[in-house]
Amino acid sequence: xxxxxxxxxxxxxxxxxxxxxxxxxxxxxxxxxxxxxxxxxxxxxxxxxxxxxxxxxxxxxxxxxxxxxxxxxxxxxxxxxxxxxxxxxxxxxxxxxxxxxxxxxxxxxxxxxxxxxxxxxxxxxxxxxxxxxxxxxxxxxxxxxxxxxxxxxxxxxxxxxxxxxxxxxxxxxxxxxxxxxxxxxxxxxxxxxxxxxx
Numbered sequence: 754x755x756x757x758x759x760x761x762x763x764x765x766x767x768x769x770x771x772x773x774x775x776x777x778x779x780x781x782x783x784x785x786x787x788x789x790x791x792x793x794x795x796x797x798x799x800x801x802x803x804x805x806x807x808x809x810x811x812x813x814x815x816x817x818x819x820x821x822x823x824x825x826x827x828x829x830x831x832x833x834x835x836x837x838x839x840x841x842x843x844x845x846x847x848x849x850x851x852x853x854x855x856x857x858x859x860x861x862x863x864x865x866x867x868x869x870x871x872x873x874x875x876x877x878x879x880x881x882x883x884x885x886x887x888x889x890x891x892x893x894x895x896x897x898x899x900x901x902x903x904x905x906x907x908x909x910x911x912x913x914x915x916x917x918x919x920x921x922x923x924x925x926x927x928x929x930x931x932x933x934x935x936x937x938x939x940x941x942x943x944x945x946x947x948x949x950x951x
Contacts, residue, residue, distance in 0.1 A: 771800050774830040774859070784834065788867065791874040795862050796831045798878045799900045801949040803829075807941045808901060815905065815934050821912045828857040829904070835864040849903035851910040858907040863899055882947050893950075897942045898935070906931045 773796045781789065802808060816822075836847035850859045865874070882890060909927040918926070 770826060771803055771829050771831060773797070773800065774832050776833050780834060785867075785871075787875060788870055791865075791870045791877070792833050792862060794878040795896070796833050798896070798949055799831045799860065799862070802897050802900055802945050803831075803904060805945040805948055808945050811938070811941055812901075812905065812908075816908070819909075819912065819930075821908065826856065827911065828855065830857060830859045831900075832859055832861045834862070836861040848899060849907045851907040851914070853911070853914040858904065858911070860900055860903050860907070863896060878950065881950050890946075893946050894939075894942055897946055898938065901938065901942070902931055902935045905934060 773793075784792070836850075848861050848863075851857070852859075877889065877892065882893065885893075906927055909930045910923065913923050913927060916923070
């Protein structure tokens with residue numbers, strides 16, 4: 754839930770209702786056991802990140818600045834597997850979506866090479882960050898930044914949903930807002946990653 758009516762006088766309360774989406778059986782069969790283990794660990798990690806007090810507080814402040822008040826419940830689904838590539842653009846993959854009819858935000862994982870998952874992925878979310886290789890730390894930072902920026906992007910779409918803009922114009926406005934508000938997150942992201950991995 755992004756806000757509640759009784760919170761309007763005391764600022765925005767950032768308490769999203771999060772859940773890991775249940776992939777359909779037809780999708781599950783396309784992944785190996787190692788890949789399934791990796792992506793379920795990835796989704797659990799993203800849930801911890803979004804629930805981190807530092808992340809929640811920073812998001813709440815952004816909602817306050819933008820005066821975003823969504824009083825009804827919003828279903829925030831953390832998707833287990835990456836989304837499809839854009840048609841004709843294999844290098845562009847969907848990271849999130851907002852469905853205004855269902856009041857539903859979906860956050861997808863990054864597309865990570867299968868070869869890397871088979872050889873290195875099993876340990877990505879299992880060990881503390883301290884003492885990790887620079888490459889592992891960079892990937893965890895990228896995963897975290899992507900999850901937070903995607904969620905923020907879709908919340909901005911929720912704000913714009915009633916304004917009657919064309920899809921192209923709305924997307925352009927939302928991207929500018931996302932870019933503006935994702936500046937200066939490095940320290941918050943690092944702290945959330947350390948906490949999530951104990």
